[in-house]
Amino acid sequence: MAVTRDQVTELLDSLLVKYNKRFRPGHGETPLYIRAHILIRSMGPVTEIDMSYSMQLYYRQVWYDKRLAFNLGNITELQLNNKFLHKIWVPDTYFLNGKKSYQHDITVPNMFLRMRKDGRLYTSRRLTIRARCPMVLKRYPMDEATCHLNLGSFAYSTDDIFYIWAHGDESVEVTSVTMTQFEMMEIKVSNATLHRNHALYSILGVSFYFTRNLGFFILQTYLPCSLVVSLSWISFWINRDAAPARVLLGVTTILSVAAISMTVREGLPRVPYATALDIFLNVCLVYNLSALIEYAGVNYFTKTGPGDPPENEEDEKALLPLDKMNTHTLEHVDAQNMMESCVAAPQPPSQTLKSKKYGGSCLNAFWNCLTGNTTYRYAKNATMDKERGLSVSRIDRVARYFFPLSFATFNFFYWYLYLTPRRF
Structure with missing residues (x-):
């Protein structure tokens, strides 16, 4: 016999007559187990400026509520919209390290409920999560980032609720995630217990391991x-x-x-x-x-620039204006110098000593350079080849x-x- 729409409506109304959504299923009895599963549709961006990352996912969780068990002909499961969720108890799951996360509401709230005849409830929500991701940038941009996502109950301790992964290590799935700067290398899940406000809270963790692209x-x-x-x-x-x-x-x-x-x-x-x-x-x-x-x-x-001072006193005398008193003396000196230039004579000892004095070591030259020793500079240039312009x-x-x-x-x-x- 086929079940009519009116029978389903009457069933749902009867289930909610004595239902009190302020109490969790099995209140005062053993803790309630909530099985979680995550499907990631897109990931990124991972930003260094505020140490955070974002992703879009479907968060799914399963729990049992015996108060909603039913028996209606050949129907084993009912698929309901988000309005029915507001009338029953749902886990107060939140993301511990979340920042500005939200649920999609266009065109309607993106969530649904499946209720099985034995009281098993399955919900799925489409969420955009933005969470903190502390990074150590000492190796940037050859660094690797590890971002965590932690979720748990906001109010219920382990005396009331335990979170477990629905499919073990395969509880977090990823579908064709592509990012500009990072490449996802590995995903690990974990279960932990957090001590807070003098009580223990069940926590589920997901760790995303990224490596940065260098291109x-x-x-x-x-x-x-x-x-x-x-x-x-x-x-x-x-x-x-x-x-x-x-x-x-x-x-x-x-x-x-x-x-x-x-x-x-x-x-x-x-x-x-x-x-x-x-x-x-x-x-x-x-x-x-x-x-x-x-x-x-x-x-x-x-x-040595054109404005530098001459190297010795003889050069200074050479630059003085000529007068009648010293003209004859200068002519005599010039004639004597011309005669000496025709004879091949060895280098004067004074010039050799001068070259040795200002040749020096690299350390000595560096020190005179730092101290701005002009005498050393002029003497150093005097020992060098005067035809070095193009060398x-x-x-x-x-x-x-x-x-x-x-x-x-x-x-x-x-x-x-x-x-x-x-x-x-």
Whole structure:
């Protein structure tokens, strides 16, 4: 015999006559077991700025309420809409680490109820969850994130309610989740007990393990910064007399790396430690600064500008105006010098001693450079070849090899350290 619609309506009304939704099923008896199941439809984004993540899911839970058991012909299960849920007791499940989560209500509340004749109740809700996800960004952007989702009863302790996963480790399903920056590697579920307000509460946990994709950062940060650093090395092949070109190139590369650094840091929280990306950007900035400082050293040790003072007193006398008293003396000295220049004579001992005195070690030269010893500078330039205008500085020759090799060595250790796989 077929069951009519009126019979179903009469059954539901009769079930609710003496039903009190303020008490849980089996009140005062053994704890009620609630079986949970989650189906994730979409995941993301995972944001570092506020340490959170979001996802859309179907949250399903099953429990028994003997007060709603029925016997109606050949009907074993009734599928009801959300309005019937407001008339019966439902678990007060909430997400412990949730932030601004909500249930979808368009076009109607996205939830339903299935009630079996033995009192088994099955509910499904479509939710968007936004939850906290504390992250340690020391390895950013080669880092791995572990985000947790914890759910349990808001008011009932373990004396009344126990939460368990409906299908064990397979209780959390994922359907074709795609994210821009992260890739989901693993999902783990857990059961725990939380001590709060002098009572124990049953908690279900889900852990999502993510690894970050590097493609965006390599194309937008690492590759441009490496090219800018390489661009700064062009100054080592530019003539030392082209000061505007070398200084402008150095300043431009420094500003370029600084602009990239500021753009990258806009999407990061102000953490009190350096990330892997910060280390790379700062090293790039140091290399650009070093290239500019290298030219300052070249200019200091190998060039004397037209406005620098003469090297000795004889040069000062040579610059004095001629008068009638010393004209004859100067002519006599010039004639004598011309005769001496025709004879091949060895280098004066004073010049040899001068070269040895101002040749010095690298440490001595560096100290005189820092202290701004002008006497040392003029004497150092006096010992050098006066026809060096088109020659290449020894400092530039060393820099052409030292800068690329040291930067390549840094990259080798940097990528080896941060790309080494580590366990979650």
